[in-house]
Amino acid sequence: MKKKNFRIFTVIFGSVLLIVILANFGINYWLKNNLPNYIKNNTSYNVTYQKLEVDLFSGNIVAEGITINNKNPKETKKLGLQGSVESLKISRLGIYNAIFNKQISFKTATLTKPILNITLPQKKDKTSKNPIDITNLNISEGKISIFKNKQRKLLSLSNLNLKVSGLELSKENFNYNLPLGFDTYSITGQKLFFRPNDLYLILADHLNTNNGELKIDEFKLLPLMSFQQFAKYYPNKRNLFNLYSEELLIKDFKFKNKKIALQNLRITKPDLKIYTKNLKDKKPQKDFDYDVNLENLTFKNAKIEILKPNQTPLFLASELNFNINKIKINSETTKEKIPFQYGDFNIDGENLDYFSNSEHLHFTSAKANPKGIFLNSSAIKTTTNALSENNFDLTLKNLSLKIKSWNIKNSKLKMEIDDVLVNDLKGKIKIADAKSENATPLSFLEFPIKINKINLKNSDLEIISKEKPLALNGLNLNINQLELSQNKAQKLLLKSVNYDISAKNFTYKPNRFYKISANNISVSSGKGSLSNFEMLPLVSRAQFIKMIPEERDLYDLKAQNISFVGTWGFLNANRFLNLDQVTLNKVNANIFRSKIPKDDLSVKSLYSKMLRSVQIPIFITNLDVKNSVLIYEEDIPTSNGPGKLLFKPFNMNIKNINSAKMKGKPTDVAISIDAGLMGTSPLHVNWGFDVADSQDRFTISGTAKNLSAERINPFIEPYLRIKATGIIKQLSFNFNGNPAEISGNLKMQHDNLKIVILKKDSKEKNKFLSAIANLFIKSDSDKFPASVVVQQVKRDNTKSFFNLLWKGLQDGLAQTLIGINYKKKVDNVKTTVKSATEAVKNVKTDVKDVKEAVKNVKEAVKSEPDKKKEEPKKKESFFKRIFG
Known part of the structure; x- marks a missing residue:
């Protein structure tokens, strides 16, 4: 560079530098003497200071002994400042904006021992701007109070030491509850006061930051009104909170634009109380005014109390520890029953209680995470006696629930469960007699729900439905691939791929008359069995007769073994029963009926119609009753003890038991019975009917052999006052009938059959x-007796099928023993017996006549064989002559 050009550059540079230096001194001199008046004339504040230094090059300002006050204390539209600052250091002040735009902006402000009261302005239009723009703020030994308009305190801290970077005041207006945001901070302080809204007040004794973690001692979140006031003034808010914590630890706290971000929040020994109320068909208001993202929340040794609207407990926890991560809280999440979203959680608590409107659940200890729930020493007990609610009194040793997936959306819980293990469930369940019309059972669940496996072990349960108790002891249950769904009537439906149930024993009382019990119950998805089945009366026969208004049977049933094979579904939408084989072994059945109560005059359906009236598809391919005993006993008011019919042994096979509702299955029922009548005489019966036949027609045939008449005396003697002697070599019958009558034929071969009438x-x-009587009975049959025809014997439809069968047998027996016109002959016998009885009464005067009558009868009988030989084809003529 030439010397001349260098000299010119040096002169120019030196001149500019001199001008800048002179300007700097000039501006410093001007600011020291004129800045307070300038601020007073161009802002809303009066400012004084003892010392001021300005560096024009850097924009740095140092001021000491500052005081600031509002020019107009009643001004509400601008930010209010009042107080003092021992020293203020400002870096990179925007001089141009301060002078020409009345906007104070700087990079960093450091305040030493500030004592400031800051009043936030009222809401302004969106075009108005804040008078201060600052990036970083440092405060030492400060005492700061921030007020909302109308002098309501928003925030205050004493002995404040603060470092904030990325500070951002509201750029448009001061509408936010706390009109600032920041990126990072470091703070110590005492006596925190923060009132974010009209509902809550936040207090803390001490704040301290260490390595990015803020520690808050004696934290309190206090409601500013009672629950009654909350319910009145905030009808669409759901929850009111009250929280005290011994210690809060907050890591990496950031707050900007109503968005709160935290890396970690740990609350030690919190005492949390939540008041809740129900919201019906109303869109809830926001319970929270911010968007919160919390990476990790930890409650340690928490005490929690959630109260219902009537101030009674909903949930209690005396000691609860939980950790939740990836929490999101915003205006949408607070509308849900769980007012936040989360990623993962881990809960561990002791002495937990939950109170619904009708139940109390207690857990001695509980653990939960997204993969499962684990409960120990639990209990559930119903707290009301409402007839429309199920009643529980249960204890549980432990429960393990492993979850494949679950989430809550629109207040509905959707889940798929891998495994449920329930151990030592004991107690009582009483099923509601009548369900409430307004009840919405399981309304918080979204169906269908899939459970891959359920395992119930070592449980004792008593289930009472309509005052009918069922007790299961030693109950074990395994269910695989269970699916729960609801129909349109909100009735719970269950569908399972396979399962098995076992129990040591069960008892069931279906009514006041019986107790049913069994041992070693085992039921799986394709088969089942039980042993020592009993259905025993709870009352004596005399008591039973007094208790029933009309005659009915009293049963005493036992079975050594019962087994079945097939498929069924009683809890599905389409219920059905389809069994391949049912076997009852060593059944001992006693049926007792007394004729002392008045007759039951209701119409009795035949068995085909009874089966057809069953509403669900039923089909049993084969049913066997083996090695059994059947006793039927009956008495009448004049009997001396009941008459008895004994079938021993008793074996029965029934094919195709059905309700005529299973497609593709036959509807014909075939019954085969082989028994020992009165314990000695072989009896075989074949009986059939078609369930689908609306005319209820049936056929029945049978054969009995070598029946000693003395064997039936236990049945006929007590109430007919008759004994029989002789033997029935063979009795066979073949009948068909319908609900109105029975017809067919009967044949009997007998020897020396006589009767004895008792006094x-x-x-x-x-x-x-x-x-x-014996004069009119044919005591011996022919070697090859002919069949008699039973024609249209009418049924009494108030009697059972077996009454109709007995009428058919009775008609055939009467024809065989007395003759075709037996009815007329019986009437004549009655007349003769009546005349003879009258003769006996007048024996003193008519002995001769009686003897003559007897002699005539004997002669007539004596001459009968000769007449038979002469007229073998007219056997009945003698009876016709005697009784004609």
Whole structure:
């Protein structure tokens, strides 16, 4: 460079530098003497200071002994400042903006011992701007109070030491509850006061930051009104909170534009109380005014109390530890029953209680995470006696629930469960007699719900439905691939791929008359069995007779073994029963009926119609009753003890038991019975009907052999006052019928059949009446007896099917023993017996006539064989002559 040019550059540079230096001194001189007046004239504040230094090059300002006050304390539209600052250091002040735009902006402000009261302005339009723009703020030994308009305190801190970077005041207006934001901070302070809204006040004794972690001692979140006031003034808010914590630890706290971000929040020994109320068909207001993202939340040794609207407990926890991460809280999440979203969680608590409107659940200890729930020493007990609510009184040793997936959306819980293990469940469940019309059972669940496996172990349960208790002891249950769904009527439906149930024993009381029990119950998805089945009366026969208004049977049933194979579904939408084989082994059945109560005059359906009336598809391919005993006993008011029919052994096979509702299955029922009548005489019966036949027609045939008449005396003697002697070599019948009548044929071969009529009040033989009766009975059959025809014997439809069968047998037996016109002959016998009885009463005067009558009868009988030989084709003529 030439010397001349260098000299010119040096002169120019030196001149500019001199001008800048002179300007700097000039501006410093001007600011020291004129800045307070300038601020006073161009802002809303009066400012004084003892010392001021300005560096024009850097924009740095140092001021000491500062005081600041509002020119107009009643001004509400601008930021209010009042107080003092021992020293203020400002870096990179925007001089141009300060002078020409009345906007104070700087990079960093450091305040030493500030004592400031800051009043936030009222809401302004969106075009108005804040008078201060600052990036970093440092405060030492400060005392700061921030007020909302109308002098309501928003925030205050004493002995404040603060370092904030990325500070951002509201750029448009001061509408936010806390009109600032920041990126990082470091703070110590005492006596925190923060009132974010009209609902809550936040207090803390001490704040301290160490390595980016803020520690808050004696933290309190206090409601500013009672729950009654909250319910009145905030009808669409759901929850009111009250929280005290011994210690809060907050790491990496950031706050900007109503967005709160935290890396970690740890609350030690919190005492949390939540008041809740129900919201019905109303869109809830926001319970929270910010968007919160919290990476990790930890509650340690928490005490939690959630109260219902009536101030009774909803949930209690005396000691609860939990950790939740990736928490999001905003205006949408607070509308849900769980007012936040989360990623993962881990809960561990002791002495937990939950109170619904009708139940109390207690857990001695509980653990939960997204993969499962684990409960120990639990109990559930119903707290009301409402007939429309199920009643529980249960204890549980432990429960393990492993979850494959779950989430909550629109207040509905959707889940798929891998495994449920329930151990030692004991107690009582009483099923509601009548469900409430307004009840919405399981309304918080989204169906269908899939459970891959359920395992219930070592449980004892009593289930009472309509005052009918069922007790299961030693219960074990395994269910695989269970699916729960609801129909349109909100009735719970269950569908399972396979399962098995076992129990040591069960008892069931279906009514006041019986107790049913069994041992070693085992049921799986394709088969089942039980042993020592019993259905025993709870009352004596005499008590039973007094308790029933109309005659009915009293049963005493036992079975050594019962087993079945097939498929069924009673809890599905389409219920059905389809069994391949049912076997009852060593059944001992006693059926007792007394004729003392009045007759039951209701119409009795035949078995085909009874089966057809079953509403669900039923089909049992084969049913066997083996090695069994059947006893039927009946008495009448005049009997001396009940009559008895004994079938021993008793074996029965039934094919195709059905309700005519299973497609593709036959509807014909075939019954085969083989028994020992009265314990000795072989009896075989074949019986059939078609369930689909609306006319309810049936066929029944049978054969009995070598029946000693004395064997049926236990049945006929007590109430007919008759004994029989002789033997029935063979009795066979073949009948068909319908609900109105029975017809067919009967054939009997017998020898020396006679009867003995007993006296009314003793077991002694009435010789006279016995002699008369035996005169009209055909005591011996032919070697090859002919069949008699039973024609259209009418049914009494108030009696059972077996009454109709007995009428058919009775008609055939009467024809065989007495003759075709047996009804007319019986009437004649009655007349003769009546005349003979009258003759006996007048024996003193008519003995001769009686003897003559008896002699005539004997001669007539004596001459009958000769007449038979002469007229073998007219056997009935003698009876016709005698009784004609």
